Amino acid sequence: MTHDAVRLDSVTRAYGHVTALDTVSLAFPAGTFTAVMGPSGSGKSTLLQCAAGLDRPTSGSVTVGGTELTGLGERRLTLLRRERVGFVFQAFNLLPSLTAEQNVALPLRLAGRRVPADRVRQALRQVGLADRARHRPAQMSGGQQQRVALARALITRPDVLFGDEPTGALDTRTGREVLGLLRGMVDREGQTVVMVTHDPVAAAHADRVVFLVDGRVSGELTGAGADTIATRMTRLEAVPC
Incomplete structure (x- = not known):
């Protein structure tokens, strides 16, 4: 039976008088790919930060x-x-003085854990960069740097991988390659992925799309194409505040 990799129960996050999340309850089943979308200021990034343990809810x-x-x-x-948590950002956040393999190994080193060389190489192979192990970020394209960031997020074999606009800084073709990697990790390896995006084409790679408006869940779509997702987003953005 499928269990939930992440679960939010009645989560509220307020910053002073501003409520970024308002009693949100959501489950992200293990081995699934979920995209989170919504108008600007709808609480998408706050949801991700609370779900990843980077921010503490006010309640829930x-x-x-x-x-x-x-x-x-x-x-x-x-x-x-x-x-248990992997995180990939729009900015790749690689250390420029370290090689790809050293950047990938960093989470294990920070945790004081042994860094098996074969595990680092396997993580780079997983994202198609086995031949770039000794390259530094400045020697790689944006897409290659994001692949290194992805390998770094996966090196601890996390329960869930969170992505905050992970393809936002990439061109269309490279972005789709990274999305294809994420999709493949879900399908072949049972990785759980939760991704915030503004792009309906990116969201169409997910199993379902959850929509937020004013800090609340405003419905979801399952198995939808980019056009259907774009139409729903257009309607949400047209709703007056």
Whole structure:
């Protein structure tokens, strides 16, 4: 039976008088690919940060890999993020002085864990960069750098991989290659992926698309194409505040 890799129950996140998330309840089943979309300011990034343990909800609970995050201290929360959560950003966030293999190994080194060379090479092979292991970021294209970032996020074999506009800085062809990699990891390896995007074509790679408006869930689509997703987004953006 499929279990939930991540679960949010009545999560609210307020910053002073501004409510970024308003009693959001969502489940992300293991081995699925979910895209999160919504108008600007709808709470997409806040949702991702709360689900990944990067931000604490004002109320409600978040569970990752069967562990409820609310009661965890900072040290245990940091350990959980290192071991169970992968994160890929629009900015690749690679260290320019390190090679691809050194960037990929970094999460294990920061956790004080042994770094098996074959595991690092396997992670780079997984994203099609086995021949770029000793290249530094400046020697690679944007798409190759994002692939390194993806390998780095996967090196700990996380329960869930979060992507915050992971193809936003890439050209169309390269972006689709990265999305194809994500799709393949879900289909072949059972990886769970949750991705924020503004692009209906990117969202169409997901199994389902969850829509947020004003910090609340405003429906979802399953198995939808880019045109259907774009039409739904157009309607949401046309709704007056």
